Amino acid sequence: MSDHPLIRLAGVDRIYTRGNEELHVLNGLDLDIQKGEFVALMGPSGCGKSTILNLMGAIDRPNAGQVLFDGEDLSEMNEAERASWRARNVGFIFQAYNLMPVLTAVQNVLLPLQLTPLPRAKRRAQAELALQIVGLSERMNHYPNQLSGGQEQRVAIARAIATDPRVLLADEPTGDLDAKSAAAILDLLQELNRQNGQTIVMVTHDPKAAERAHRVIQLDKGRVVGGHAA
Amino acid sequence: MNIPWRLVLAHTKRRWLRSTLTIVSVFMTILIFGILRSFIVGIETSVAEASSTRLVSASALSLFAHLPKRLEGEIAQLPGVEAVTHWTWFGGVYIDSSPDHLWGRFGVDVPSMRKVYGPDLILDDEVWKRFEENRTSCIIGADLAKDEKLKLGDRVKIVGNLFPGTVDVEIVGIYQSKVRSFDQKTMFMHWDYMNELSKSAGGRQDIVSTFTMLLKDPGQAGGLAKSIDTNYASSSNRTLTQTEKMFQAQFASMWGNLPLFFSILGGIVIVACLMVTANTMMLNARERVQEVGILKTLGFTPGSVSTMALVEGLLLCLVGGALAMAVVRSFDGKMMMFTILTVPWRTIAEGLAIAAGLGLLSGFIPALLTHKLTILDAIRRRA
Numbered sequence: 167m168s169d170h171p172l173i174r175l176a177g178v179d180r181i182y183t184r185g186n187e188e189l190h191v192l193n194g195l196d197l198d199i200q201k202g203e204f205v206a207l208m209g210p211s212g213c214g215k216s217t218i219l220n221l222m223g224a225i226d227r228p229n230a231g232q233v234l235f236d237g238e239d240l241s242e243m244n245e246a247e248r249a250s251w252r253a254r255n256v257g258f259i260f261q262a263y264n265l266m267p268v269l270t271a272v273q274n275v276l277l278p279l280q281l282t283p284l285p286r287a288k289r290r291a292q293a294e295l296a297l298q299i300v301g302l303s304e305r306m307n308h309y310p311n312q313l314s315g316g317q318e319q320r321v322a323i324a325r326a327i328a329t330d331p332r333v334l335l336a337d338e339p340t341g342d343l344d345a346k347s348a349a350a351i352l353d354l355l356q357e358l359n360r361q362n363g364q365t366i367v368m369v370t371h372d373p374k375a376a377e378r379a380h381r382v383i384q385l386d387k388g389r390v391v392g393g394h395a396a
Numbered sequence: 397m398n399i400p401w402r403l404v405l406a407h408t409k410r411r412w413l414r415s416t417l418t419i420v421s422v423f424m425t426i427l428i429f430g431i432l433r434s435f436i437v438g439i440e441t442s443v444a445e446a447s448s449t450r451l452v453s454a455s456a457l458s459l460f461a462h463l464p465k466r467l468e469g470e471i472a473q474l475p476g477v478e479a480v481t482h483w484t485w486f487g488g489v490y491i492d493s494s495p496d497h498l499w500g501r502f503g504v505d506v507p508s509m510r511k512v513y514g515p516d517l518i519l520d521d522e523v524w525k526r527f528e529e530n531r532t533s534c535i536i537g538a539d540l541a542k543d544e545k546l547k548l549g550d551r552v553k554i555v556g557n558l559f560p561g562t563v564d565v566e567i568v569g570i571y572q573s574k575v576r577s578f579d580q581k582t583m584f585m586h587w588d589y590m591n592e593l594s595k596s597a598g599g600r601q602d603i604v605s606t607f608t609m610l611l612k613d614p615g616q617a618g619g620l621a622k623s624i625d626t627n628y629a630s631s632s633n634r635t636l637t638q639t640e641k642m643f644q645a646q647f648a649s650m651w652g653n654l655p656l657f658f659s660i661l662g663g664i665v666i667v668a669c670l671m672v673t674a675n676t677m678m679l680n681a682r683e684r685v686q687e688v689g690i691l692k693t694l695g696f697t698p699g700s701v702s703t704m705a706l707v708e709g710l711l712l713c714l715v716g717g718a719l720a721m722a723v724v725r726s727f728d729g730k731m732m733m734f735t736i737l738t739v740p741w742r743t744i745a746e747g748l749a750i751a752a753g754l755g756l757l758s759g760f761i762p763a764l765l766t767h768k769l770t771i772l773d774a775i776r777r778r779a
């Protein structure tokens with residue numbers, strides 16, 4: 167393990183303002199994610215899990231404190247820099263899959279690859295490989311509405327891993343799935359972590375899902391209230 | 397900049413009806429613009445290209461009043477005049493009185509017509525000769541032949557109204573024009589023949605609509621015009637003599653404010669179209685909030701995502717505009733309301749520029765909103 171964590175949240179405040187009201191979601195939060203870890207974030211609804219994930223993925227900024235990725239302070243980058251940083255370093259997986267309905271599976275996976283310097287043929291090969299890893303080689307040319315929920319989430323995972331990001335951020339990836347599909351998705355994430363050393367931070371409500379992680383972080387009201395190795 | 401072109405294309409295909417309607421509305425708008433514009437340009441061009449080595453005398457009373465034929469001899473005597481010829485508008489009804497059949501038809505004197513206008517026309521020597529020798533013959537323009545499906549040897553019958561009697565003449569020649577100011581939709585027959593016809597039916601006789609003088613030196617046009625007009629100033633045959641260019645300008649001014657009216661009309665249509673396309677683009681943008689969120693999350697920059705919003709409208713508008721201008725271009729040289737529709741590349745560029753403007757303007761607000769939309773807002777709006 168290197169001398170500093172892959173992701174470090176140090177003294178992070180996140181305050182949302184709604185009209186005159188200030189909502190202190192995170193208050194001086196400290197949190198480290200090591201390279202190669204599979205971490206589950208758990209806690210009651212509204213406690214700030216998604217907020218943490220958004221900060222780690224540079225789609226949100228803290229009001230105070232630092233979000234360091236491999237030692238680099240994300241909040242010092244401008245919008246365009248953060249965008250290309252995301253393209254290079256992060257793969258997002260959402261509860262609602264978030265695929266482009268007008269694109270086929272392989273076209274969806276190709277989207278983030280378009281932002282890489284890879285040549286065209288290599289991008290295509292990479293997209294096909296990603297779909298093969300998630301077990302959807304046969305469905306490459308299907309549109310999202312021709313796929314089951316579990317398959318859609320697999321496409322979303324393929325899209326997230328296609329660029330070989332340094333971290334996968336998954337926000338309730340099994341939240342919309344039946345038990346069987348959910349288990350299959352978790353198998354897949356676990357395999358990615360074990361075989362490729364993929365760092366994964368996953369928000370979940372499901373204790374069964376959390377069991378797959380190395381470490382479970384319990385949150386409440388924007389604070390770490392407990393953590394244990396799974 | 398990284399633009400997900402495949403996504404742009406996929407949207408256009410998925411929303412094919414919306415895309416098609418946008419293309420069609422821009423198509424119609426640019427078509428209307430193009431036709432109105434080519435009419436206005438046609439008027440301007442006919443003035444700009446008209447000859448200034450020819451002088452035209454008409455009655456000072458109006459464009460449709462007549463002059464006595466006998467003035468011809470007097471005018472021919474004036475110094476500086478190389479040749480004189482005369483045209484007389486016959487009017488009448490060919491087939492029926494619909495505007496389709498109301499092309500120009502004039503009685504002329506063939507030898508002097510050839511001398512004065514011959515250089516502007518493409519017509520073989522032997523055809524000129526045949527026309528000259530046959531009193532009941534005529535020549536017609538190539539466009540007229542095409543529109544009325546007339547060919548050599550056909551007979552043209554026109555029932556007179558300004559002049560009584562029915563002319564019945566054989567087509568012995570079909571001319572093409574070398575200059576735009578001389579249209580290809582006119583028929584010329586012998587003035588002698590139509591004059592005889594009118595005379596024997598008790599109608600008007602020995603009158604002409606205009607005299608055209610070929611000048612030895614275009615520099616003398618002003619002085620000569622003045623001397624003709626002062627010559628007849630006190631008579632009932634007051635003349636107005638102008639170069640052909642000025643005559644064309646006067647004819648063009650007959651349209652009065654029509655060009656202005658057309659411009660306003662065109663402007664209104666363009667603004668109406670802008671409303672339609674802008675509304676469509678807003679609709680698209682509203683449907684794509686989540687998508688913008690995804691693209692930005694994946695790492696597409698605000699610049700490229702908003703450019704994408706701009707590009708889609710721009711492409712649709714340009715397709716519509718290009719199709720319309722292709723159609724408008726095919727109208728080049730056609731007659732509409734006595735005017736040769738004229739479509740230079742400048743008009744085509746204007747049409748495309750307006751189409752592009754429609755696309756950019758209608759996509760501007762969606763692009764701005766897209767640029768500003770934060771990922772958090774995009775994701776939250778889905779929930």
Ligand SMILES: Nc1ncnc2c1ncn2[C@@H]1O[C@H](COP(=O)(O)OP(=O)(O)OP(=O)(O)O)[C@@H](O)[C@H]1O
Nearest residue numbers: 182183184191210211212213214215216217218772
């Ligand atoms: N953009 C925002 N503007 C204002 N308030 C927000 C915003 N995003 C989140 N919040 C609020 O911040 C709090 C934490 O939200 P967050 O989404 O991080 O919770 P969560 O732990 O992911 O909850 P859940 O399990 O329901 O997804 C909630 O009360 C939420 O309403």
Ligand SMILES: [Mg+2]
Nearest residue numbers: 215216217337
């Ligand atoms: Mg959440």
